[in-house]
Every structure is written in structure tokens, then in C-alpha cells.
Amino acid sequence: MGQTDTRARIPGAATVLFRRHGYSATGLKRIAVEADVPFGSIYYFFPGGKRQLAEEMIRTSGTEYGRMVLALLDSGPDPAESLLHAFEAAADDLAAADYADACPTETVALKVASSNEVLRVATAEVSRSGSAR
Template sequence: MGQSDTRVRIQGAAATLFRRHGYSATGLKRIATEAEAPFGSIYHFFPGGKQQLAEDMIRTSGSEYGRMVLALLDSVADPAESLVHAFDAAADDLAAADYADACPIGTVALEVASSNEVLRAATAEVFEEWVDAAAQWFGHWVAEPAAARSLACSMVMMLEGAFMLSRASRDPEPLRVAGRSMAELLRTAVTRADKG
């Protein structure tokens, strides 16, 4: 049996709703409805209520999303081409989802940054996890650790900003531009290392 079915459905519904509409706009009653679970089950499986549900989502979906992006980057040999490919894939996915499902934690991160210390810290840890993993990936082509980390940080920021503009304008173009800019930054860093 392992994990309860109901628990998993609640987590899934919470992840979708928090991702699309954010923390404040998502009600526990709606989560229960979409999960086809009785309301009381939320507090049975998540005694900490809404905050616990959100923290669970931030860490779980956050780690999962990070692994997904890194796997996408590893799927193409040339790193600059890989960046373009990954951002183009994100653009296609976002458009296919009618601009609803972008970064799983981005909206929540901004909402809670100045009002909920527990959730703020959770988002910060996820972002750091992503930057660490991406810095390792960039490290394959950029020897200088500081340069690799800077590229990694820029990639995460560019992705989050591109999601914001693409969702707002209902246009995949910002995400495509972001991928090309990241490829450009990588090429510059590699060229510099060759010469320096």
C-alpha cells in the first residue's frame, strides 16, 4: 500500500493550485474538492494546515522541478544549444498549458517573502538547491567556480523572470529570448576562459 491515495491526491491538487494561483488565493476547501477528498482529510494528513501543505509542496515540487530541468540540460551535448533547447521546451510547455503552469514555487515565493518566515525560508532553500545543481552543470564547461555559480544564478533568475513575462503577455517569446541570452552568456564565459 505505501502512501495513502488520498494524501497523494491532496498533495497533487495543492501543488497545481498553489502553482497557478499562489498561496493566498488557494483555499483548503478548493484543494479538498479538486482532490476529491473530504475536507477533514487535509488536517488528518497535514495537521499543520495550509502552511504545512505549502511547505511540503515547495520542497517536494521544488526538488522535482530542479531535477527535471537539469535532466533536460543533460539531454543535449553542446551546452549553448542545450540552454536554447531547454528554454524553448519550457516555452512550448507553458503555451501548451495555456500559460497556467510555470515555475511551481515562483508565485508563492514572492507572496510569502515578507509575510511568512517559514515558507520564505523553504523557497530560499529550494532556489539555493537549484543554483548549486546548475553551478555544477556549468562547471563542466567553465572552470572558474565563481563564474559557474554566477551563470547558474543568472539562469534561475532569467527563467523566473521569463515565466513572469510570458505568463503576463501570454506569449512564449520571452522564454525563447531568455534561452538565447543564457547561451550567449555561456559562450562568453567559455571564450574568456580559453583566452585568460
């Protein structure tokens, strides 16, 4: 396992855990276990700890999620049909995940953005860019 692989697995695991359990209920030890990395690797790659991981998740996953939504909305010539398709796809995805995996940015933003300025700013910037819409 190389450094690049370890560096990539940490935010991937954090994203899954933040989406499913929320920011407050996800600890760094649990992220390390899920990523299959030594606990110290989190602070080696992410010296800002959980807040830095959440900010990266918001900026990365929010942008990716926004692109996916826009692709669904642009999936056909009729805007109304595309919108219906986007909502149906989102509903199918939520049901398939037993309602555990929602929008990656909103799960964190709804809980901590009002009390964590760094995460509020990251969420606002991603939302304003149009990527998370």
C-alpha cells in the first residue's frame, strides 16, 4: 500500500461515513478503520483532522454530485422529462441505499454549517458555484 493509496482511501472512507452517520457521529478512529489505515495516517495527510476531511468531502463530493445532477437534468431534449428522470433516479438511489446515502454535502451542512465557519464557507462556495445544485 503506497502513500497515494492511503491518502486516497481516507477521504473516501470519511465521505461514506459522513453521508451515512453525519459529521458529529463519525470519529477519526472509525474513519481509520473504514479506510484500513493506521490512525496516525489521518493526521499525517490531514493535519486539520476531521474538519479538514469534511471540507475536502464537501468540495470534492459536492462538485461531483452537482455534475451528476446536471447530467441527469441534461439527459434529454424535454426539460420536464429530464427533471422527472433526475428525481426518479435520486429516489431509486436513496431506496437502494435504504435511505442511508443522501447528498454528500447536505448531510454535513445541515448539522454543522451553522456552528462551523470553515464548513459553512465550503458548503456555500460549492452551492454558489452551481456544482451542488
